Amino acid sequence: MTTVKNKHSKTPTGGGGAPEAGDTRPAGRPAPAPAHPTPDTAALRRRRRIELTRPWLLLAPALLVLAGLLLWPLIQVGKLSLQDYEVKFGGGVGTFTGLDHYADLLTSGLLWKTVLPNTVFFAVACVGLTIALGTLVALLLNRLGTTWRLICSVAILAAWAMPAVTGTYVWIWLFQPQDGLFSQLAGAIGLIDPATTNWFTERLPFYAIATLNVVHHGFPFVAITVLAGLLTIPKELYEAGMLDGANAWQRFWKITVPTIKPVFLVVTILSTIWDFKVFTQIFLMPGGNGSNPDVYNLGVFSYIEAFAKNDYGMGSAAAVLLTLLLLAITVVYIRTLFRQGEEEL
Amino acid sequence: MKRRVIAAGIALTLGLTATACGEGSGGENSATDGKGKTLTVWIMEGTNPDARPFFKEAAAAFKKKTGANIKVEYQQWATAQKKFTTAIEGGAGQVPDVAEVGTTWVPQFAETGALVDVTDKVEESGLSDDLVEGLKDAGTLDGKQYGMPWYAGVRSVVYRKDLFEKHKIKPPTNWKELTAAAKTLKEKEPDKVAFPVAGGAEMFATAFIWGAGGELATEKDGKWKSAINSPKSVEGIAYYTGLATKEKLSPAKVNTWTEKEVGDAWNKGQISMSIGGNWTPKAIIEANPDLKGKLAAIPIPGQDGGMSRSFLGGSYLSTFNTENKDLAWEFVKLLTTGKFAAKWAEQTNYFPGQNSELEKVAAKNDPLVEPFAKQMLEAGATVPKTKAYGEIQASQVIPRMIQSILSGKASVQEAADKAAKDMDAIFAKDE
Numbered sequence: 001m002t003t004v005k006n007k008h009s010k011t012p013t014g015g016g017g018a019p020e021a022g023d024t025r026p027a028g029r030p031a032p033a034p035a036h037p038t039p040d041t042a043a044l045r046r047r048r049r050i051e052l053t054r055p056w057l058l059l060a061p062a063l064l065v066l067a068g069l070l071l072w073p074l075i076q077v078g079k080l081s082l083q084d085y086e087v088k089f090g091g092g093v094g095t096f097t098g099l100d101h102y103a104d105l106l107t108s109g110l111l112w113k114t115v116l117p118n119t120v121f122f123a124v125a126c127v128g129l130t131i132a133l134g135t136l137v138a139l140l141l142n143r144l145g146t147t148w149r150l151i152c153s154v155a156i157l158a159a160w161a162m163p164a165v166t167g168t169y170v171w172i173w174l175f176q177p178q179d180g181l182f183s184q185l186a187g188a189i190g191l192i193d194p195a196t197t198n199w200f201t202e203r204l205p206f207y208a209i210a211t212l213n214v215v216h217h218g219f220p221f222v223a224i225t226v227l228a229g230l231l232t233i234p235k236e237l238y239e240a241g242m243l244d245g246a247n248a249w250q251r252f253w254k255i256t257v258p259t260i261k262p263v264f265l266v267v268t269i270l271s272t273i274w275d276f277k278v279f280t281q282i283f284l285m286p287g288g289n290g291s292n293p294d295v296y297n298l299g300v301f302s303y304i305e306a307f308a309k310n311d312y313g314m315g316s317a318a319a320v321l322l323t324l325l326l327l328a329i330t331v332v333y334i335r336t337l338f339r340q341g342e343e344e345l
Numbered sequence: 346m347k348r349r350v351i352a353a354g355i356a357l358t359l360g361l362t363a364t365a366c367g368e369g370s371g372g373e374n375s376a377t378d379g380k381g382k383t384l385t386v387w388i389m390e391g392t393n394p395d396a397r398p399f400f401k402e403a404a405a406a407f408k409k410k411t412g413a414n415i416k417v418e419y420q421q422w423a424t425a426q427k428k429f430t431t432a433i434e435g436g437a438g439q440v441p442d443v444a445e446v447g448t449t450w451v452p453q454f455a456e457t458g459a460l461v462d463v464t465d466k467v468e469e470s471g472l473s474d475d476l477v478e479g480l481k482d483a484g485t486l487d488g489k490q491y492g493m494p495w496y497a498g499v500r501s502v503v504y505r506k507d508l509f510e511k512h513k514i515k516p517p518t519n520w521k522e523l524t525a526a527a528k529t530l531k532e533k534e535p536d537k538v539a540f541p542v543a544g545g546a547e548m549f550a551t552a553f554i555w556g557a558g559g560e561l562a563t564e565k566d567g568k569w570k571s572a573i574n575s576p577k578s579v580e581g582i583a584y585y586t587g588l589a590t591k592e593k594l595s596p597a598k599v600n601t602w603t604e605k606e607v608g609d610a611w612n613k614g615q616i617s618m619s620i621g622g623n624w625t626p627k628a629i630i631e632a633n634p635d636l637k638g639k640l641a642a643i644p645i646p647g648q649d650g651g652m653s654r655s656f657l658g659g660s661y662l663s664t665f666n667t668e669n670k671d672l673a674w675e676f677v678k679l680l681t682t683g684k685f686a687a688k689w690a691e692q693t694n695y696f697p698g699q700n701s702e703l704e705k706v707a708a709k710n711d712p713l714v715e716p717f718a719k720q721m722l723e724a725g726a727t728v729p730k731t732k733a734y735g736e737i738q739a740s741q742v743i744p745r746m747i748q749s750i751l752s753g754k755a756s757v758q759e760a761a762d763k764a765a766k767d768m769d770a771i772f773a774k775d776e
Contacts (some may be wrong), residue, residue: 090436194598195596287544
């Protein structure tokens with residue numbers, strides 16, 4: 001009975017560390033069989049087989065769903081990126097072109113001078129500002145009484161609930177050259193000449209407006225998640241800190257941040273992924289749909305190649321590049337964070 | 346099983362009608378008997394401000410004629426091309442039976458094999474001689490016609506008649522006068538845009554390219570080559586963008602406008618004169634009744650008199666290769682001829698695709714219609730008839746060129762050379 005229980009409690013962890021388990025087992029399995037040809041071998045082998053298959057059996061439904069929804073499209077995009085694809089009635093024809101699309105993509109000046117810098121700098125700015133603003137709002141919410149916390153939460157959730165399309169149009173409207181609120185304000189204080197300024201044609205103001213839009217849309221999620229983390233921190237820690245003479249700044253960096261580091265990890269990774277693949281907010285802005293190549297980001301570039309030029313291969317190659325980029329960032333980020341965690345232990 | 350029941354039902358009904366009416370209805374051929382069938386129809390949203398009652402009536406008439414039902418699904422211009430492509434990839438089960446297809450999309454869709462070649466059917470119905478030539482040509486590739494021209498539109502110059510009279514401006518007849526008129530308007534009506542040079546409006550710019558005698562691209566031995574950086578084309582682009590960059594007749598905010606924003610500004614009464622489609626005057630008056638009686642139109646003046654050619658665009662009603670294609674053709678015929686064609690043209694302010702119907706419109710002598718009809722019949726132009734040009738449009742090559750000139754990032758020649766390079770890359774890819 002105890003062994004069975006033991007096995008049950010072991011299997012999930014074994015399944016959780018799937019890649020590791022897969023590495024060690026094939027090496028370990030053949031060893032005992034020839035070394036101890038005892039009558040127990042058959043029973044032992046069966047038990048091992050069950051031990052090996054059960055976690056995968058239990059994981060199978062989830063893995064199948066994930067594979068169908070995530071892996072299959074990913075493989076298809078990967079396949080497309082190696083082809084010249086032509087749409088035909090009832091199913092298109094792909095001609096294998098090898099890595100041509102990647103070669104074209106990686107040697108294009110547009111990618112290095114415009115697309116990648118736009119994507120990366122925009123994402124970095126957005127993630128930084130979203131996390132900072134979200135955390136500040138969370139700290140504020142944490143200090144508020146129940147009623148005000150509810151009111152403020154509802155207000156910021158409204159920003160989050162707003163569809164990206166609607167939000168984008170509101171920001172465009174606010175920054176409308178000459179007639180928009182911000183253009184008028186900036187004109188009134190002599191910052192710009194409204195008649196000759198069009199925010200949307202230059203890279204920097206264009207992305208500044210897009211950043212406002214994305215941060216405004218993204219900070220509520222961070223605020224709510226961080227707030228949930230803050231609520232789990234025992235008050236005693238702060239009391240002890242105060243007794244030791246730590247000021248608010250020190251309490252934040254020495255108590256709050258280390259305690260809810262996993263929460264920051266999650267919101268940063270999610271924000272990074274979201275902000276790297278921003279599409280709607282850029283595409284809908286004047287000039288963002290391809291008429292101003294200075295403001296291309298990877299998402300828009302991929303879309304224009306695939307769905308405007310019908311060059312599906314090139315579009316897919318750009319999409320794969322985006323995926324790899326995100327994967328690399330996420331892996332590096334997670335590794336550094338975990339390493340830091342280990343050192344502290 | 347279900348199908349057999351339906352078939353039995355049809356047979357039974359046919360039998361009953363045959364006994365009831367004798368030979369009269371027995372002559373119907375089975376292809377156009379649509380009892381129990383439903384045609385899926387894709388129509389673009391926005392052409393007709395309220396298309397629902399129109400299609401309700403058309404569906405009722407069609408049901409009476411063939412017994413088939415019509416299911417209309419409205420599509421957005423901005424996303425339809427992608428949706429069509431996806432459906433075509435999916436095959437007969439995914440595409441609609443009948444769809445409104447923009448003329449510049451026809452080459453792309455026809456090449457995939459999704460559209461039905463209806464040349465013979467048009468001939469049989471005796472319709473081919475009556476079709477507006479430029480429009481018929483737009484949907485005919487290698488002698489095969491892929492649908493029926495449904496409606497067409499063309500852009501000319503729309504202006505504020507009241508302001509012209511007030512400041513004693515004569516409608517311009519050449520480019521010099523156009524500049525002069527716009528300059529006077531800017532001086533006397535400084536709050537209004539004298540002549541919007543809208544960076545996102547491709548078909549505003551093309552009129553001046555054609556007007557200077559230039560071309561977007563030329564075909565030689567079946568191969569297309571861009572001509573947008575030829576001296577004549579560049580002259581046209583330079584004149585058009587110069588209205589904003591040199592003459593300052595169009596403020597910076599207009600640099601990123603598309604035709605939609607120009608229309609919005611008209612509705613707010615912020616424009617004195619602009620390029621505008623034949624569908625715009627009525628829409629403007631509807632949105633801003635104060636402007637009733639204050640609008641007028643003229644064909645786009647030519648460089649030294651005459652007219653500049655302007656894009657003649659429109660929509661086809663095409664049938665897709667589904668099992669209902671014969672029935673679908675009947676519905677196309679119903680909509681593109683006679684009563685329903687005239688009604689659609691009237692409700693949408695577009696021109697019908699048939700000469701006989703177009704003449705009826707022209708005969709009404711409406712001053713807000715006649716200049717457009719003249720432009721359409723005498724100075725209409727079409728864009729290169731190839732799948733590649735659809736891609737050039739979708740990737741915004743011309744707006745990109747205009748916007749880079751307007752924002753001062755490139756000279757006219759540089760921008761035109763870049764556009765020519767972009768175009769040729771797409772032509773080369775599709776060969």
